Every structure is written in C-alpha cells, then in structure tokens.
Amino acid sequence: MMRSRKMMFSATLDSMAFQLDDAQKTTRFAITQLDSIGPLTWKSAAGRAFYERVLELSSWLERLNQELSESEAYLSAAIREIQELESQIVKQKMAF
Numbered sequence: 001m002m003r004s005r006k007m008m009f010s011a012t013l014d015s016m017a018f019q020l021d022d023a024q025k026t027t028r029f030a031i032t033q034l035d036s037i038g039p040l041t042w043k044s045a046a047g048r049a050f051y052e053r054v055l056e057l058s059s060w061l062e063r064l065n066q067e068l069s070e071s072e073a074y075l076s077a078a079i080r081e082i083q084e085l086e087s088q089i090v091k092q093k094m095a096f
Contacts, residue, residue, distance in 0.1 A: 013079050020072045027065045034058040 034054050042048045 009082070013075065013082070017072070017075055017079070020068055020075065024065060024068045024072070027061050027068065031058055031061050031065070034061070 034057060037051065037054050040051075042051045
C-alpha cells in the first residue's frame with residue numbers, strides 16, 4: 001500500500017515537473033512571438049494602442065515565466081527531499 005502511494009506521489013510530482021517545463025517553453029515562445037511585433041511601424045492610434053497592449057502582455061508573460069522558474073525550483077527541492085526521506089526509510093527498514 002505504501003509503495004503504491006509513493007509511486008502515485010512520485011508520478012504526480014513528475015507530471016507537475018513536465019507541465020511546468022511545457023508551460024515555460026510555451027511562455028518563452030509567446031514572448032518571442034510578441035517581441036517580433038516590435039520592429040513593425042504603427043502609424044495609427046489603434047495600432048499604437050495595440051502595440052502598448054502587446055508590451056503589457058509580454059511583460060506579464062515575463063513575470064509568469066519567472067514564477068514558473070521559481071515553482072520549478074521549489075518542486076525540484078521537494079523531489080530531492082522526498083528522495084532523501086525514501087532513502088532514510090529504506091535504511092531504517094534494512095536495519096531491522
């Protein structure tokens with residue numbers, strides 16, 4: 001029973017790590033695409049307003065990407081801690 005819970009927990013953490021990585025890749029791609037709009041010349045007021053919104057969105061995505069990076073670091077630390085706990089449990093079981 002304990003083994004299956006551990007495997008489910010590890011699988012969940014692994015899935016979260018993959019999802020965070022995918023989210024970061026997608027966010028970086030979106031930022032790159034938005035940055036490609038920068039060199040365009042916006043002559044109309046609507047065009048300039050659109051570009052201002054693009055800059056806001058790009059800035060928001062940069063902050064999101066930073067949050068994702070911090071979350072990924074936190075998740076990695078949690079995975080290492082769980083692996084250490086598992087190692088200690090195995091050592092204790094072997095001692096008996």
